[in-house]
């Protein structure tokens with residue numbers, strides 16, 4: 331049986347990707363950010379997941395306004411990095427896990443979550459930056475990845491509760507997969523940031539830290555939080571954090587906090603990072 | 612369902628890209644999306660006005676793009692991830708456009724971010740902004 335071994339949360343700021351791609355990681359501004367992901371790489375090396383499900387959002391790269399799926403599951407064999415205006419990021423092509431992805435689609439749709447199945451998709455910084463943060467810059471990513479793209483660009487995104495419940499359904503799907511696989515699920519995006527309009531630059535560390543506490547402890551309050559509260563308190567684009575609830579939903583009610591890191595800023599954004607494991611029983 | 616009250620309209624300095632804005636702004640965002648291709652960027656630069664005529668824009672939308680009124684574009688249905696492609700075409704970074712939208716200089720904005728960003732206190736409601 332396959333099982334979900336950990337939930338890994340992190341921001342996916344494009345400037346972090348640019349710092350990696352342009353060799354700026356040693357500059358003081360960036361060492362502050364990357365120092366928070368050194369221990370992470372050791373943890374991931376030890377965890378050695380067989381597959382990662384990465385919950386992220388596309389930023390007008392793969393999806394224009396022509397088609398806007400609320401939840402889109404990547405079922406392809408591979409996902410090339412998207413050209414976001416500066417050429418595709420020089421990172422390895424992301425290899426999928428079509429067999430497990432097909433199983434998840436089959437399972438969660440019958441479980442009443444009406445996913446969109448995607449068999450051809452490029453992936454942008456939303457997916458590739460977290461891979462760099464967890465695994466560094468290898469020649470090939472260490473394991474297959476199943477992208478789950480969530481619409482958080484066009485309002486309204488799915489509710490936090492819906493995201494959490496989908497995470498629970500994904501867990502049921504994974505646990506009904508016959509092969510023994512260790513699966514890690516990533517929640518990405520956030521934390522507080524606003525990059526649009528006269529209020530751009532908003533950062534709310536108090537909100538962010540309470541959100542991390544909610545994920546690590548009892549998530550019921552953050553699950554119930556309405557969209558307007560995310561936008562008012564954590565910035566218009568801070569709404570991305572609803573995606574973290576998919577990953578939290580795939581875990582036990584009680585979890586152990588393995589690692590946490592938080593810093594402000596990376597470009598316009600607060601960077602948060604958390605690794606949760608199911609509490610030992 | 613009623614759409615009588617949109618609670619988020621009270622968030623100051625913010626244009627929430629909702630279904631209504633996205634309906635109005637389809638052309639703006641469709642235009643921005645074409646800027647992913649270099650040949651289109653060249654065609655746009657060669658004659659901005661003629662290029663824009665392909666997208667069924669309102670005169671206000673067209674003017675906001677020609678004049679690079681970044682906030683106005685959002686107000687008229689553009690979305691930041693799309694208008695960012697126009698910014699990139701102009702050689703501007705995300706942070707540079709953000710600075711312009713807030714009315715700050717590049718340096719002021721970068722300093723604000725380094726100092727921890729814009730504090731949410733005083734920035735939660737339109738009433739708070741009108742007192743400033």
Ligand SMILES: [Fe+2]
Nearest residue numbers: 387456519570
């Ligand atoms: Fe994002």
